[in-house]
Amino acid sequence: MFGTVARLRVKPGMEDALRADFERQKQNTIPGLIGECLYRLDRDPQEIVLVVLFASREAYVANAQAPHQHEDYLRLLTFLEAEPEWHDGDIIMARGLGLAG
Secondary structure (H helix, E strand, C coil): CEEEEEEEEECCCCHHHHHHHHHHHCCCCCCCEEEEEEEECCCCCCEEEEEEEECCHHHHHHHHCCHHHHHHHHHHHCCECCCCEEEEEECCCCCECCECC
């Protein structure tokens, strides 16, 4: 498995719009996507952590290069104070979401 963790700094008053946009994107079928989560941090309600899991690095890269992804990213930026801080990598253990291991 492969995925990314991103730190997002949401503009004041934009969390509901951000969540609505993620809900809208759930309608899209993304090959290899296992799941994603948004966490609002206790220490700062404007700080959100995004976690995304893919079945493979290849599925992750194919999604990153998909034509819709640039439009989705530009829309994401409208909710944020700054560009996300991305951390991509191999997932070496996961539990839940119907995953073994």
